Amino acid sequence: MSKRLLAAAVAAVLAVAGCGGSEEASDPNTLKLWHYEGPDSAMGVAWAEAIKQFEATHPGVKVQFEEKGFEQIQKTASMVLNSKDAPDILEYNKGNATAGLLSKQGLLTDLGEEVAKRGWDKKLGPGIDTTAKYDERGVMGSGKWYGIPNYAEYVMVYYNKTMFDQQGLAAPTTFDELTAAMDKFAKAGVTPLALGGAEYPAAQLFYQLALTKADREWVDRFQRYTGPVDFHDNTWVFGAETFAKWLREGYFSKDSAGVKAEDMGLSFMQGKHPIMVSGSWWYGRVQAQVKDFEWAAVPWPGMTSGSSGNLWVVPKGSKNKQLAYDFIEITMSPAIQDKLRDAGGIPVAPSATPATDPRTKQLNDDFQALVDGDRLAFYPDWPAPGFYDAQVSSVQKVITGQIGAHEALTELADYYEENTASVGK
Amino acid sequence: MSLVPASIRDRGSYLLFLIPGGLLLLAVILVPFAMNVGISLTEWSGAGTPEWVGLDNYTRLMSDGTFWASFRHNVGLVVAMAILPTLAGLVIAAALFDFIGKHFGSRHAAVLRACVYLPQVLPIAVAGIVWSWILAPRDGALNEVLRAVGLDALAQNWLGDPDLALFTVMGVLLWIQVGYPVVIFMAGMGRVDPSLHEAAELDGASWWGRFFHVTVPQIRPEIFVVLLTCTIAALKVFAPIYVLTRGGPGGSTNVPSYYSFQNFFEKTQVGYGAAVATVLTVLILLLTAVFLRVQNRGER
Amino acid sequence: MRRHAVLWSMILLAAVMLAPFVLVALNAVKTPAEYSTGGPLDLPDGISLEGIVAFWERVDFGEKLWNSVVISGSVAVLAVVVSVFNAYALGIGRVRGRLWILVAFLVANTLPQEALVYPLYFLANEVGLYDTKLAVIVIFTVIQAAFGTYLLTSTLGGFPRELLEAARIDGATKWQTLVRIVVPISRPTLGVLFVFFFIWTWNEFFLPLVLLISNENQTVPVALGVLQGQRMMDATMTSASALLGVIPAIVFFLIFQRALTRGITAGAVK
Numbered sequence: 001m002s003k004r005l006l007a008a009a010v011a012a013v014l015a016v017a018g019c020g021g022s023e024e025a026s027d028p029n030t031l032k033l034w035h036y037e038g039p040d041s042a043m044g045v046a047w048a049e050a051i052k053q054f055e056a057t058h059p060g061v062k063v064q065f066e067e068k069g070f071e072q073i074q075k076t077a078s079m080v081l082n083s084k085d086a087p088d089i090l091e092y093n094k095g096n097a098t099a100g101l102l103s104k105q106g107l108l109t110d111l112g113e114e115v116a117k118r119g120w121d122k123k124l125g126p127g128i129d130t131t132a133k134y135d136e137r138g139v140m141g142s143g144k145w146y147g148i149p150n151y152a153e154y155v156m157v158y159y160n161k162t163m164f165d166q167q168g169l170a171a172p173t174t175f176d177e178l179t180a181a182m183d184k185f186a187k188a189g190v191t192p193l194a195l196g197g198a199e200y201p202a203a204q205l206f207y208q209l210a211l212t213k214a215d216r217e218w219v220d221r222f223q224r225y226t227g228p229v230d231f232h233d234n235t236w237v238f239g240a241e242t243f244a245k246w247l248r249e250g251y252f253s254k255d256s257a258g259v260k261a262e263d264m265g266l267s268f269m270q271g272k273h274p275i276m277v278s279g280s281w282w283y284g285r286v287q288a289q290v291k292d293f294e295w296a297a298v299p300w301p302g303m304t305s306g307s308s309g310n311l312w313v314v315p316k317g318s319k320n321k322q323l324a325y326d327f328i329e330i331t332m333s334p335a336i337q338d339k340l341r342d343a344g345g346i347p348v349a350p351s352a353t354p355a356t357d358p359r360t361k362q363l364n365d366d367f368q369a370l371v372d373g374d375r376l377a378f379y380p381d382w383p384a385p386g387f388y389d390a391q392v393s394s395v396q397k398v399i400t401g402q403i404g405a406h407e408a409l410t411e412l413a414d415y416y417e418e419n420t421a422s423v424g425k
Numbered sequence: 426m427s428l429v430p431a432s433i434r435d436r437g438s439y440l441l442f443l444i445p446g447g448l449l450l451l452a453v454i455l456v457p458f459a460m461n462v463g464i465s466l467t468e469w470s471g472a473g474t475p476e477w478v479g480l481d482n483y484t485r486l487m488s489d490g491t492f493w494a495s496f497r498h499n500v501g502l503v504v505a506m507a508i509l510p511t512l513a514g515l516v517i518a519a520a521l522f523d524f525i526g527k528h529f530g531s532r533h534a535a536v537l538r539a540c541v542y543l544p545q546v547l548p549i550a551v552a553g554i555v556w557s558w559i560l561a562p563r564d565g566a567l568n569e570v571l572r573a574v575g576l577d578a579l580a581q582n583w584l585g586d587p588d589l590a591l592f593t594v595m596g597v598l599l600w601i602q603v604g605y606p607v608v609i610f611m612a613g614m615g616r617v618d619p620s621l622h623e624a625a626e627l628d629g630a631s632w633w634g635r636f637f638h639v640t641v642p643q644i645r646p647e648i649f650v651v652l653l654t655c656t657i658a659a660l661k662v663f664a665p666i667y668v669l670t671r672g673g674p675g676g677s678t679n680v681p682s683y684y685s686f687q688n689f690f691e692k693t694q695v696g697y698g699a700a701v702a703t704v705l706t707v708l709i710l711l712l713t714a715v716f717l718r719v720q721n722r723g724e725r
Numbered sequence: 726m727r728r729h730a731v732l733w734s735m736i737l738l739a740a741v742m743l744a745p746f747v748l749v750a751l752n753a754v755k756t757p758a759e760y761s762t763g764g765p766l767d768l769p770d771g772i773s774l775e776g777i778v779a780f781w782e783r784v785d786f787g788e789k790l791w792n793s794v795v796i797s798g799s800v801a802v803l804a805v806v807v808s809v810f811n812a813y814a815l816g817i818g819r820v821r822g823r824l825w826i827l828v829a830f831l832v833a834n835t836l837p838q839e840a841l842v843y844p845l846y847f848l849a850n851e852v853g854l855y856d857t858k859l860a861v862i863v864i865f866t867v868i869q870a871a872f873g874t875y876l877l878t879s880t881l882g883g884f885p886r887e888l889l890e891a892a893r894i895d896g897a898t899k900w901q902t903l904v905r906i907v908v909p910i911s912r913p914t915l916g917v918l919f920v921f922f923f924i925w926t927w928n929e930f931f932l933p934l935v936l937l938i939s940n941e942n943q944t945v946p947v948a949l950g951v952l953q954g955q956r957m958m959d960a961t962m963t964s965a966s967a968l969l970g971v972i973p974a975i976v977f978f979l980i981f982q983r984a985l986t987r988g989i990t991a992g993a994v995k
Contacts, residue, residue, distance in 0.1 A: 039783060066940045067783070072947070075690045076935050078472040079846050085856045085938055101693060105472035197585065198673060255562035257674045258585020263561055270762060272563070289758050386692030389671065397675035400587050438899055439818025442810040446830070446870060449807065453867040454833040457844030464843065471843070517738065520731055528728050539978065540739035543746065546974040548928050548946045551967035555745040566748070600742065612917060646879050654834075654872060661837050664930060682837045689839055702840030709835040714828050720879070721824060 029061050031323045035091035036068045042284060042345025043151060043309070049339050050331045057330070061323060074098070081107040086315045089324035094131035094149065094311050095378070096139055097385040102313070103146040104138030109314040111145040114325045120148055123332055123349035124308070127376045128152060131308045140382075141224045147311025150331050152346045153280045154299075154306025154370055155204060162293035163190075163274040172275075175212055175301045182251040185274055193252040194273035196264035197399045200381075202256065203391040204305055205277050206398075206408075207380035210239025212302040219303065219377045225420055231413035232406070240398075240405035247399060257399040279305070283363060284344030299366050303377040306370065308348065384419035458706070465699035471689070475696065482700035492701060495672075495679045498591055499660060502680065505595030506602045506659035511651055513599070514606025517541065519636050521607070522614045538611060542604030549601075553668025556597050560584050584670055587677040594669055594678050601665065602658075606651045613644035649720045653713065660709050681705045749971065752964035753777060760961045776965035784948040785940070786969060792937075793927055793945040793973070796858055796865070801922040803866040805915055808873025813903050815874065816881030817889065827878060833871035838931050849936060856938045864932060869922040880914055881907070920978070927974055945970050 031054070037043040051063045066087075074093065080086055081102065092099055102108050115121050124132060128149065135143030157172060159181075164170070167185065172178035185192035195202055211219075213235040221227040230236075246252060256264070261278075268276040269290050276282075277300070286295060312331065314324045330336060334351035341347045341355055346367050355361040370376055381388035394408040403411070465482055467475035486492055526534040544552070559566040560583040568580035583593040617640065625635045641648070663682040666672060672679035672687070681701055688698030752760065754772040780786065811830065815823045845864060846855065854860040884907065892902045908915070930946045937943050949966045 068940075069934075069947070072934055072938075076938065079850075079935065080938050082472060083850050083855050083938075097693070101470065105470070107472065198670070253563075255582045255585060257587075258560075258562055258582050258590070260557060263557070266760075267563070289762075291758065292762060386687060386694075389687060389691055392671070393673055393675050396585075396673050397587070400585065400674055402587055402675050439814040439820050442814040442818070442899075442903075443820070443826070446807045446811040446867075446874065449863065449867045449870075450830060450833060452848075453845070453864050454836060454841070455829075457841050457848065458832065458836060460844035460847070461840045517735075520735060524728070524731050525735060529732060533732075537735050537739050540742050542978070543975070544742060546924055546928070546971065546978055547746070548930070548949060548967070548970045548974075550930065550946060550949050551749065551963075551970055552745070554963055554967065555748050558748060559745065566744075600745075604742075608917070612913070646883075650876050650879060653875075657831075657835050661835070663837065663839065682839060685837060686839045689842070695843060699840060699843075702837050706832075706836050706840060710828065710832060713831050713835060717824055717827060717831075 028320065031061060031063045031089065031320055031327060032087040033063055033065050033089050033327065034068050034073070034087045035065075036070045036073055037091070039067070042340050042343035045343040046150070046336050046340035046345070047331065050327065050336050053330050053333075053336070054327050058323070058326065063327075077102060078105060078107060081315045081317065084317070086317045088318040088320040089312060089314050089327060091310050092147065092313045094140075094147065094308060095382040096134075097382065097387070099131070099147050099311055099313060100134045100138035100140055101385065103134040103144070104136070107316050108146045109316055109318065109321060111148065111314065111325075114328075115145045115148075118325070118329055118332075120328075120332060121145075124149065125348070125371050127371055127374055128308045128348050130378075132311060139224055141220070147313045148328050148332070149308030149311050149348060150337070151309040151340055152306065152348055152367060153309050154346075154367060154376065155208060155277065155279045155304050156297045156299050156366070158268060158276040158278065158282065158286060158295060158297045160268070160271060160274040160293050161296050163271070165294075171296065171298050173298050173301065178275075178301065182246070182275065183249065186250045191250060191253050191273055192275050193246070194264045194268040194276040195252040195256040196259040196261045197257040197392075197396050198259055199261040199392065200388070201261055201264050201278055202399065203380055203388075203395045204279075206239060206243050206391075206395050207377075208239075208277060208300055208305060209242045210235050211300070211304060211377050213238045214303050214377065216303075216374055223378050223383055225383070229413075229416065229420075231409045231416070236409055237406070240409050243395075244398060244405040254399060254401070257396050280346060280363065280367075287344060287359060297363070297366075299370060299375075303375045304370065305379050306376045307378045309346075384416060387415060387419070390415045461699050462703050464696055465703045467696045469695045470693045471695045478696065482697050483704075485697065486700055486704065491676060491679065492681070492684060494676065495681045495684045498678055499662075499680045501591050501595055502598060502662055503656055503659040505598045506662065507652055507655035509599050510602040510606050510655060511648065513603050514610055514651070515641065515648070517603070518607045518610035518614060519640055522611045523636075523640070524632070534611075538604075538607060541607050544601045545604045547601075549664040550668055552597070552601065553665070556669060557584065560593060585674055587674050590670055590674055590678050594665065597669060598659075598662070598665055602655065605655070609647050609651055610644060613647035614640060617643040649716075653716050653720075656712065656716075657709055660705065660712075746971065749964050749967045752961060753968040755961050755964075757961050776961040777969065780962050780965045780969065784943075784966075786945075786948065788941065789943055789945050789948040790973060792858065792942060796861055796933075796944060797923045797926040799862045800865040800869055800926040801919045803862070804869035804873055804922045805919050807866060807870040808877050808918060809903070809908060809911075809915070811870065811874040812877030812881050813907060816878040817884055817907065818899075823878075827875060830871045830874045833868050834875075842932070842935055845932070846935065855936065856942060858937070858942055861933055861936055864936075865926050865929065869925060873918050873922070876918065877911070877914065881911065884910075923977060924974060927977075945973070 033051070035043070035047060037047065039045070039048065051065060055061065055063055068090075073090070077092060077098075078101075092102070099108070121129065130141045132145055132147050132149060133143050134140055134146050157178065159172060163185075164181065167181075167188065169181045169184060170177070172181045182192040195205065217226075218235055222229050247254065259267075264276065265278070265282055265285070267273055269286060271293050283297070312324075312328050314321055318324055332349055334349070337347035337350045338353070338355075341350050341360060341364060342357065344360060344363075346364060350364070355364060381391055384390075391412065394403070394411045397403045398405055398408045464475065466477065466479060468478050468481075469475035521534045521537055525537060562568065562582040562585055565583070567583065571577070571580045581589055584590050621639050621643070622635055625639050630638065661682050662680055663686060666678060666680055666683045667686070670678045672683050682705065685698040685701035685705065688694045688701060692698075751769060753776060754774065755763075755769040756773045756775055759767070759770060759773075814820050815827060820826070841864075845860075849855040849857075849860045854863075888906055888910075889902060892906050897905065927944075928946060929944075933944045934947050937947065949963075949970055
């Protein structure tokens with residue numbers, strides 16, 4: 001390469017790299033909006049419609065939408081919101097360690113006034129609004145409104161009806177029926193439960209088992225620090241020992257320690273295991289992709305992991321807060337909420353007309369029953385930042401036999417205590 | 426080298442050539458590293474004001490079992506990413522260059538080399554997905570193949586068994602890494618004077634004899650480069666752990682860089698994560714300095 | 726006999742190395758339903774480009790490719806230039822304290838990127854380069870040039886002195902010597918460095934993820950990460966994206982095969 005050519009190449013490269021950098025300064029006629037839901041998901045479908053409606057009702061305003069990656073937003077939210085490149089409105093994860101942390105760091109707008117003015121609080125029932133409010137310690141359930149959820153999610157029991165019929169089993173609606181069904185399959189040489197130990201599912205099951213013995217007060221102590229948490233009380237011990245028992249009895253495989261969530265879902269959809277205990281986020285996909293057998297889902301007997309979905313939050317630095325509030329208002333409207341429902345999601349404020357699709361109706365009715373019974377218990381990893389990794393790791397060790405159920409509880413307790421010492425710092 | 430005339434040893438103006446690189450290094454690496462050391466002396470959640478805690482993070486590190494365990498795992502990864510690829514790379518490169526290249530033409534050798542190098546090109550996010558399919562416990566490709574040939578007993582839960590996971594990760598890393606030394610060594614072999622080989626052959630040396638007495642000593646600089654860069658890469662290894670195991674099962678494949686990442690982004694204990702990263706950096710630097718001294722001696 | 730034994734063992738090795746790529750290609754052309762029923766190892770019924778097309782449109786892959794090419798290409802060019810300058814001073818100029826200067830440069834290569842993230846974000850934000858390609862280019866130029874400096878310094882250490890001497894007698898300045906003699910003779914090594922830098926930068930994930938926030942600046946690996954939805958990953962689309970992520974790098978590799986064949990060290994000049 002000759003010298004001149006090289007110099008030219010470098011100059012060209014820098015010219016290209018230099019342009020197309022940051023956005024032009026914020027524009028009062030542009031709403032910069034980020035979310036990380038796939039275009040085919042219930043939320044993706046509903047929000048695309050909301051954007052259309054927003055542009056129709058706000059002539060001259062353009063929505064500049066960017067689809068983001070979940071990981072990217074999780075890792076960089078505080079950096080982005082601290083810079084001039086922050087969007088006007090974005091979807092963000094709910095819970096103390098996520099939205100709570102951002103609110104504590106002063107990066108989010110307090111929506112209290114808008115909530116009162118537009119009546120959003122009326123639309124969000126108890127248990128759903130918990131994740132929208134954070135106090136000055138960044139703990140959910142009280143304090144100021146920092147986010148508005150559009151949808152909800154919960155963990156349930158998916159089962160393969162075809163296989164259940166073959167064994168002469170009915171729907172597993174109680175804990176005893178569920179255990180009996182699994183026992184029958186195990187004796188017949190089928191591993192009944194699809195489970196993933198490399199990611200969230202196994203840790204969630206561990207918590208689900210404890211929840212069968214839990215009440216609201218127990219959940220609040222654990223999730224909202226309203227009182228001392230004893231990880232060796234009857235509730236936790238029941239959960240841990242039952243988990244160990246299920247493993248011993250072969251209700252789920254020792255191999256699941258290394259299985260990812262995706263592979264768990266696939267093994268259920270391929271009919272390899274008759275039962276899967278996981279969240280409503282699978283519902284649409286199971287519905288679309290299972291062709292070879294009949295399936296159904298029933299709520300978990302007792303309290304269950306579940307909460308509002310992710311939140312719309314408005315960054316402190318948003319230049320177009322009014323437009324952002326208008327957009328949230330549209331997403332809360334009955335038309336969009338119904339659209340979300342009909343696309344397979346669980347809306348928080350649907351209209352009075354029930355869904356036409358029987359499965360969708362069932363999903364939403366089951367959810368309504370959970371809300372009415374105050375049975376939503378959030379997720380096990382919420383109380384402490386990084387708790388997720390610690391839980392996955394402890395539960396994995398139980399599955400692989402490195403530690404016993406009680407030792408796992410001790411590990412969880414240690415992590416939990418270490419964190420609660422610094423709550424509000 | 427003392428035969429070099431004084432004019433060439435006139436060193437002053439050569440320093441000018443270091444200015445662009447030096448300034449960039451200062452802005453992008455040295456200043457941020459100093460900032461990182463600063464952060465490691467505080468307690469900080471990544472936003473807001475850091476709180477000065479002095480050496481607290483470091484004293485905590487000293488008694489942190491997870492941290493030391495992660496270093497032990499890292500030793501295994503150095504074997505998998507530096508030592509084994511170097512040995513395997515030498516043999517493969519020699520076989521391709523000296524044997525395939527001679528007997529079947531250099532085109533064959535180039536195609537085979539491309540195949541071996543390809544994993545280096547694969548984005549790691551993709552590699553993680555593919556390998557988790559292959560290594561899946563029940564219906565993964567590897568276990569299916571083993572069962573198909575009647576070796577059911579060998580089918581394992583590759584990434585889910587705490588005693589095996591680290592070795593499995595080592596295997597994947599070897600697959601990723603081996604192409605890099607092969608390319609560098611083959612390039613180096615191209616520079617070896619063929620008359621040395623002819624002389625050895627006349628003396629009746631076997632292929633292996635020539636490999637050990639001619640090829641290996643002649644490409645010693647390349648071997649040094651590969652060993653050092655691969656060791657550094659192994660000590661920094663992050664992405665493969667992130668996509669394959671996230672440090673699991675039960676922390677059995679955790680490594681320092683992933684541990685610092687966890688502290689930065691999962692636990693939001695940025696100060697502590699910075700301390701982990703600082704210790705790791707200092708360690709790598711010491712190792713590098715020792716390495717370069719040895720290499721310098723070797724060159725004199 | 727033995728000849729073929731070696732050939733076949735090498736072919737077997739190549740097959741093992743390639744197997745995962747075959748898997749990617751297989752799954753990229755399945756429909757999601759096919760994947761759900763058969764899993765990743767079944768053969769596809771036919772070629773469905775659904776996943777590939779859907780992914781391309783969803784992330785505006787053309788733009789991402791361009792970004793990746795710009796960033797990787799700029800880094801490769803600039804890092805080679807910086808490496809040559811540094812190595813000229815250290816390997817041929819043999820400046821005083823070069824071992825320690827080399828160690829200082831190597832810091833760039835040894836630092837775990839996680840340790841640099843917060844400070845780099847802070848500095849980039851201060852000078853207005855946050856969320857620009859330029860920031861990423863500058864950072865990776867330094868990181869890659871560290872390796873280049875080290876490698877070139879050790880190979881230029883053995884540069885034939887009589888050539889330098891001859892140039893000096895002809896009255897060439899240091900700059901002319903570098904451009905007319907050192908660079909042309911080291912060209913094969915520079916080619917190898919260029920290829921390595923390009924591919925390494927192409928596959929970088931973590932710093933671009935953090936520093937390139939707006940979609941119009943994203944690179945290919947970051948776009949692959951976008952697919953990893955909250956708790957879901959559509960495997961066919963993932964493989965489709967994988968295929969799209971690999972193809973450019975393979976193409977690039979094949980184009981530059983020749984550079985790699987030439988050799989990495991400034992050999993004896995005949």
